[in-house]
Amino acid sequence: MPLASLVAGLAIVVLTSCASSEGAPSEGGSPSAAPASSPDRVSVVASTNVYGDIARQIGGDRVDVVSIISDPSQDPHSFEANAQTQLRLSNAKVVIENGGGYDDFVDTMLKAAGNPGAQVLNAVTISGKTAPPGGGLNEHIWYDLPSVGKIADQIAAAFGKADSMGAAQFTANASAFKAKLDTLVKDEADIAATAKGQGVAITEPVPLYMLEACGLVDRTPGEFSEAIEEGGEIPPRALRETLALLTGKRVAALVYNEQTAGPETEQVRQAAQKGGVAVVPVTETLPPGKDYIGWMTDNIAAVRGALSR
Structure with a gap:
């Protein structure tokens, strides 16, 4: 579901700081005040907890992850930004967005945050997916397991750039994650063989x-x-x-x-x-x-x- 319709409203929220006093949703999905990033960890902001969880699995205890949207009962169209999310984006070393028109609010907020040094990973771009002739792009990349494997590699590379001491750990974690993806790809193929x-x-x-x-x-x-x-x-x-x-x-x-x-x-x-x-x-x-x-x-x-x- 594209979230482009939120961009104008988010820009107003961001620029006026007329936000709720609640913090960004925590990784577990319940609202809480967004903690300050630990100085010895890579600060990561993901547009949803899907990418936030993948980042956590790859980064382990060397990253500090905040997901902007993490409530499964929330219609993403009703999402409203807050000042604490904006603050996290202003300090983020790595930002993970879906792209493809799904979460354009991330780019809007990041621009307002004035953080040109952040590494921004766009899942649609990484996947290489494009719209078919005469059709529209299916931007829901996280349901495509091969694309998620590519994204995992890029996350590991971005973390390694931000924290060279942890590069080997990030690569190993990404490989372990992709091995689990391979099992799921096989499960899909098994269904396809009989479907x-x-x-x-x-x-x-x-x-x-x-x-x-x-x-x-x-x-x-x-x-x-x-x-x-x-x-x-x-x-x-x-x-x-x-x-x-x-x-x-x-x-x-x-x-x-x-x-x-x-x-x-x-x-x-x-x-x-x-x-x-x-x-x-x-x-x-x-x-x-x-x-x-x-x-x-x-x-x-x-x-x-x-x-x-």
Whole structure:
């Protein structure tokens, strides 16, 4: 889900410092005052706790990570910046953003922070993903495991540049992280070997990279998922066609972004349940108590379970 619509509002918040007295969300997801970065650690700011967790796994105790968005119940469109987040960006050595129009607020805040020396890692740029001819870019890079492996390498390199004494540790941690990713890639391939192009429905394109890696085909009318993602009005015909996929049980599963539920998506979810179609909930940020690998393991297992029904 793109967050570009937040940029103007964020600029006002940043420049006037009319922010809440609460600090940036902590890595665990609960709001707390953003602590000052330890002088002997690399200060890292990530746009979401997805990248924050990956940074933590690679950096270990040599980095100090703050994630700007970390609440899985929060619609990213409702995000509001605060002065403490701005302060952390002004001192950050490494900033990790998704890019692709998803979290443009990071660039806006970083520019206002006046921190030209920060190393800024853009996940979309690192992935090499581009929009297909005549289509739009799917910016939800963190659901594409090979891209996440590339991002891990770049994070390790950035940390090594900021802390040369820890470079070997960062590289080793990134290798260990990528070994876990390889296991998940194999799990996706195993599903794809038996999925045989089965169709699925989605509410938003958030999990599409994972579903495609599992050999599944999105049957949802593009107008429906695009309208949900952009917060626009859903054409009645697109809603009817989406509902028909579920009531007629013409897809194996509905993969449902529970982080941005609304009346239409709830209607679709209920249609799936009544039609006997498995519902696979996904989110855009880490659930409480999960790290990235555990989260993706659960998502892939949920897809496998839905297909076995």
